Amino acid sequence: MSVRKRKWSTGKGVEKEAWIVDYTDTKGVRRLKTFTKKKDADAFAARAAVEVREGVHVADSASVTVVQAGRFWISSAEGARLERSTINQYRQHLDLHIAPLIGEKLLSKLTVPTVREFEDRLRQDGRSPAMVRKVLTSLGSLLADAQERGLVTRNAVREKSRARRKGQERRQEKRHKGKLKVGVDIPTREEIKAVVAVLQGRWRPLFLTAIFCGLRASELRGLRWCDVDMEKKLVHIRQRADRFNEIGRPKSEAGERTVPAPPIVINALREWCLICPKRDAEQKGADGETQKILDLVFPNGKGKVESLGNIVNRGLIPIQIDAGVTVGSGETDENGNAILVAKYTGMHALRHFYASWCINRREDGGLALPPKVIQERLGHSSIVMTMDVYGHLFPRGDDADEMAEAERSLLA
Template sequence: MKGHIRERSPGKWAIIVDLPDAGGKRRRKWHSFAGTKRQAQEECARIITAIRHGGYTEPTKTTVAAYLDRWLDHEKSAVSPKTLERYAEIAQKNIVPLIGDVLLSKLKTERIDAAWTSALASGRRDGKGGLAPRTVHHMRRVLIKALSQAVVWDMLPKNPATASKPPKVERKEMRAYEAGTTAELLDAVRDTRIFVPVLLAVMCGLRRGEIVALRWRNVDLVNCRLAVVETAEQIKSVVRLKETKSGLSRVVSLSSTVVEELKAYRARQAEEQLKLGIRPDDRSFVVSQIDGAPLQPRSLTHEWTRILAKTKLERIRFHDLRHSHATQMLAAGVHPKIAQERLGHSTIAITLDLYSHVMPGMQADAAEQVDAAIRRAVKPAS
């Protein structure tokens, strides 16, 4: 294996190595290098060693932007449409403006770290400051995943994003309504079209997508329960039904209040649809547009934000209604395992991690109950 260096201009070198091809002949590959003569010689030796031991990757003119387009096309058959949409948004709108013009073969960890620093300082597309650390964290995860495929395709010898420093992400304080505020909320939205979605979120712990995908055939008002068997996701203006987040269906028991509200709502909904010439059946969506068509998840969020702004209640996300239900359950002494099953978490560890802020009070109550039991068991001295 041969290689040598040639000076092009002061501090600029060409590293020329001989590569064997499939026919046994040799061809030359040129590498550009900036530095001292000794550094160029060391780089030449490193390349020759890599070739001999199978760790060499030929440099190409592919930019990071062009590679990410190729990677996204590859991911179409490997991830859900919603995940692909998120990957594309992060790659094309956040990563490409920072390092898209860099040659893939020249991408180094130092350059990636500089990109994260720039994103945190001034990464917003509207020019009004930097991106949130959590957003930059997502950017790093997507780039790591994308460049890992480049390693598999022998386009990179190793993944330079893996060694980049992730931004520190502080966990946001969970916001939730207490029982009294929940009662105020239900009264405030009772005469609006989001009453039932709010009811299912704050009284049953359903996710937004699960509410949108719920059909009447999955609601048993006689036995006071409903089955969550699918969820809805929105990609641009298209709503797609798929399996639940955990991949498992679950049964959620309904309180008498929720059952009565759903009975009255179903009657009103059927009356409205019959006036439009629509005959509702068990396949009908519980929460739908006036004509029975499925509601868009984003439309539900927008309507929630609009209506909540008209009240004096604390502004929280629609998803925080689910957190409110979980917090109220655990604060009332419901066992975390029951809460996990009701919320649809894949493991109880997720439930305990998300709602650990409720646990101190539960532990204090448990300690007092154990203490009281022991005191009752101790016979008074005679």
């Protein structure tokens, strides 16, 4: 490997000079790289010498653009049979965020300062801190795939020191979101009572199961009758339906679990079982082929997977309005009366209530379960997640009554 100075004259007689790094790469191919400054040439030569010796050097001419590497990355995800929603998210990150800003840049020229500039541009263009973090994670995964293919030497995202900044961003995001609040994010006991009182028809067993068993919306949509044990009053979560209505395994190993169901849920399911749309049978489709009907507990009218939109728009929202669980929309009707809308817009609010019900003391109408049991009931992959989300709801054990009792015991 050598660094030499080259001088030449243009056709117009202008004198020019540059510094040339002459070296042989890991494949035995001779490479020449030109620099305007000697210090840049020396720095590249030193780095390239180490990379060639370690067998990891990739020349610019052998590299590809970020977009090209992104296509390989998506193909790898499809080959690994990742969930459809995950692959779609990867595509969105690549097409909407990565490609427009750095898509034409060669991987070999993607340095830590370049990644930092990319991060700044994401923020300047209005992306939220959470979205910026997700896009950078995807870019790091893209570069890791490219490294395995020998298309790039360095993973600038992984090299970028993010340990401290990641913690700062998460704390900032938590401050922005705030803790879950009863009556704001979590329905109150009175609101749940009002909702339960108006439940009827096909929505009664579904929402009772959501409220008192804590299943995710995808788990409710994928629940089968064979996974409901009426005698032992247990619900087994063994599959779920994703947002594309495709049946698959739970989100994680912890998601596959068994939760007890109170009598109100079991009784509602017994009644629903008698009138539930046809299940576990076969019928002729429009194309004349035989199609199997899924053995679902909460299917649509044709026995297929019910869409989440229908559950929310035809079930959750009208039920809250009927129950009086509403808030002002900020608008008025033609008579000047405030227009009321449903207070909780997503199914996860019911899951939050189930978590709070498991946490609350028995004298407050709760189950007073230990944190580890609550983690298992919710299907969280770690106790850390459970405590991060719901830790502030656990009784402190130092309220006025308990402090008074402890004082009497101590001084007796």
